[in-house]
Amino acid sequence: MDEPLLVERRPLPIDGRLGQQLAFLIEVDRLKTVLRASTLAAVDRRENDAEHSWHLALMVPVLAEYADEPIDVGHTIRLVVVHDLVEIYAGDTPIYDDKLRTDQAERELAAADKLFGLLPADQAREFRALWDEFEERRTPEARFAKAIDRLEPNLLNWMAGGGTWLTPGVTADVVRSRTEHIGQASSALGEAMRALITGAERNGWVAAGQQGDPGPA
Amino acid sequence: MDEPLLVERRPLPIDGRLGQQLAFLIEVDRLKTVLRASTLAAVDRRENDAEHSWHLALMVPVLAEYADEPIDVGHTIRLVVVHDLVEIYAGDTPIYDDKLRTDQAERELAAADKLFGLLPADQAREFRALWDEFEERRTPEARFAKAIDRLEPNLLNWMAGGGTWLTPGVTADVVRSRTEHIGQASSALGEAMRALITGAERNGWVAAGQQGDPGPA
Numbered sequence: 001m002d003e004p005l006l007v008e009r010r011p012l013p014i015d016g017r018l019g020q021q022l023a024f025l026i027e028v029d030r031l032k033t034v035l036r037a038s039t040l041a042a043v044d045r046r047e048n049d050a051e052h053s054w055h056l057a058l059m060v061p062v063l064a065e066y067a068d069e070p071i072d073v074g075h076t077i078r079l080v081v082v083h084d085l086v087e088i089y090a091g092d093t094p095i096y097d098d099k100l101r102t103d104q105a106e107r108e109l110a111a112a113d114k115l116f117g118l119l120p121a122d123q124a125r126e127f128r129a130l131w132d133e134f135e136e137r138r139t140p141e142a143r144f145a146k147a148i149d150r151l152e153p154n155l156l157n158w159m160a161g162g163g164t165w166l167t168p169g170v171t172a173d174v175v176r177s178r179t180e181h182i183g184q185a186s187s188a189l190g191e192a193m194r195a196l197i198t199g200a201e202r203n204g205w206v207a208a209g210q211q212g213d214p215g216p217a
Numbered sequence: 218m219d220e221p222l223l224v225e226r227r228p229l230p231i232d233g234r235l236g237q238q239l240a241f242l243i244e245v246d247r248l249k250t251v252l253r254a255s256t257l258a259a260v261d262r263r264e265n266d267a268e269h270s271w272h273l274a275l276m277v278p279v280l281a282e283y284a285d286e287p288i289d290v291g292h293t294i295r296l297v298v299v300h301d302l303v304e305i306y307a308g309d310t311p312i313y314d315d316k317l318r319t320d321q322a323e324r325e326l327a328a329a330d331k332l333f334g335l336l337p338a339d340q341a342r343e344f345r346a347l348w349d350e351f352e353e354r355r356t357p358e359a360r361f362a363k364a365i366d367r368l369e370p371n372l373l374n375w376m377a378g379g380g381t382w383l384t385p386g387v388t389a390d391v392v393r394s395r396t397e398h399i400g401q402a403s404s405a406l407g408e409a410m411r412a413l414i415t416g417a418e419r420n421g422w423v424a425a426g427q428q429g430d431p432g433p434a
Contacts, residue, residue, distance in 0.1 A: 006258050010376055013416040014409050021279050022409070026372055028275060029258040032268045041223050041246040051249045054271035057298045058245060062238050062340065074291020081274045081294070123279065155243055159227055192231045192239070199230040 005118070006030065017120050024118040030088045037094040037167075038152075041159035049084045049092060052152065056080035059148045066188040069140035079145040082127055083134045086111040095153075095178055096167040140185075147185035151193060154179060157205070158196050165206035172201045172208055222335070223247065234337050241335040247305045254311040254384075255369075258376035266301045266309065269369065273297035276365045283405040286357035296362040299344055300351045303328040312370075312395055313384040325352075357402075364402035368410060371396060374422070375413050382423035389418045389425055 007023040014022060034049040057077050064073045084092075089111035093104045116128040133142045154175075157163035165175055175197050183190020200206045224240040231239060251266040274294050281290045301309075306328035310321045333345040350359050371392075374380035382392055392414050400407020417423045 006376065010378065012375065013412045018283070018405060018409060022372065025272075025276055025279060026258050026376060029272070029373075029376075031271075032257055032264070033259045040249055041243050042250045047249070048268070050268040050271045051265070054248075054267045054274065054298065055242075055246070057271065057274055057294070059242055061295060061298075062242060062336070062344075066235070072291075074289075074294065077274070077291065077294055077298070078278060081271065081278075085275075119279070127279075155239065156246075158229065159223065159243060159246075161227065188235060192235060195230045 020118070020120055021123070024115075027115070027118060028085060028088065031085060034084070034087045034092050036092050036153070037096075037164045038156045039160045039163055041156055047153075047156065049087050053081055053084050055152055056083075056145070056148050059152060060145070063148065063186075063189065064144070066186040067140065067144045068186055069143070071141045071144050076141040076145050079130055079134045079141055080148065082130045083145065083149065085115055085127075086131065089114055094164065094167075095150075096164055096170050096174070137181075143181070143185040147182040147189060150179050150181050151189060154193060154196055158200065161203070162200070162205040165200055170207065172197050172206050175200075175206055237335070237337055238340070241332075244332070244335060245302060245305065248302060251301070251304045251309050253309050253370070254313075254381045255373045256377045256380055258373055264370075264373065266304050270298055270301050272369055273300075273362070273365050276369060277362070280365065280403075280406065281361070283403040284357065284361045285403055286360070288358045288361050293358040293362050296347055296351045296358060297365065299347045300362065300366065302332055302344075303348065306331055311381065311384075313381060313387050313391070354398075360398070360402040364399040364406060367396050367398050368406060371410060371413055375417065378420070379417070379422040382417055387424065389414050389423050392417075392423055 005023060005027050006029060007026045012019055012022055031053070032048055032050040035046045036049060036052055038047045039045065040047050057080050060076050060080055061073050064071060064076070086108045090104070090107040093100045112128060112131055116124045116131070119127060133139055134145055137143050137146055153164065157165045164170070176194070179193050182193045197206065201208050222240060222244050223246060224243045229236055229239055248270070249265055249267040252263045253266060253269055255264045256262065257264050274297050277293050277297055278290050281288060281293070303325045307324040310317045329345060329348055333341045333348070336344060350356055351362055354360050354363055370381065374382050393411070396410050399410045414423065418425050
């Protein structure tokens, strides 16, 4: 987190406000190197945060009709484009990694201060507010964005025939608990998620039933 | 292009309209495997189309203030999220590869028919229209999206100290010609692009001046 900015390797011949914005836009290239726990459907390698964020940005307009509350689709897309940026400095926290999850909020807050602080002050506030909105889930858009964020890796798990569902200690009930956000924003997508879990249980892609402690959602 | 769909490897336990939409959303995972000519700024490997599309989706709201015509930012983000999808079947066509560029339009039209045809008919029309809009550049949003699409790899070239600027036969004037879309949508970003080219010429990251034929923009 104390590394120099990428742009310092090759300072831009552009200064002022635009130079500051471009320095930020170069720094965020790092999101392409933050690996997630999920494996791609198309090839056998782990997904990175930039790919994941793009996937969500396409899933939102395709699935928006299933939101239980009316949402502004364009705004929801902005939320998902921005939602993982703090992981540039804070790293990805896999959903089934309870150890990393304990100090996730703290790490991400520090990362947000650093990253959004690269922008001119007005935009730092604007993009920080998008990230806060996503995290707090107090708007219909943020709740739908979170639902899609939870759904995508589960589609990849299905295609992998298990994926992170096979993490030691994870059972079908743990998966049900950690994907509850989906049904909270969309009953149709919640039902689809439950069909995936039931199918995965039947196929042996997740440990059955109620072993273990579901833990916090 | 005649390969089976990804979803056919593990049919979903969800049918009807939502099943069709999820099959499309799994198929587009392939965009993460379409490599571009550009190298990342953060690490030394080639960028893929999904990463590139995400990067544009963040650049658009950060740089929208520089659009010479008023734009709907949310709509412009949708254009960039969708703009490269046809490359799933048509492949990437590097900007300095004049051979591949000859049949690019034909390959991409066939790919668009196949890919968007996976969606329910109403959404097939909606997403095809976004792609057509981007390609035709008849709206301010499409022109700005195209400008950002051209700017991003040039930022990566700057960070690489050359990148695709060092393609044999490419000179500073070829780069000027192929990046004219930027200045057509934003005089400020056009000026920044010219500063990058001048700086690159000075640093020896692109062949100087007017050697070779700039060719079509």
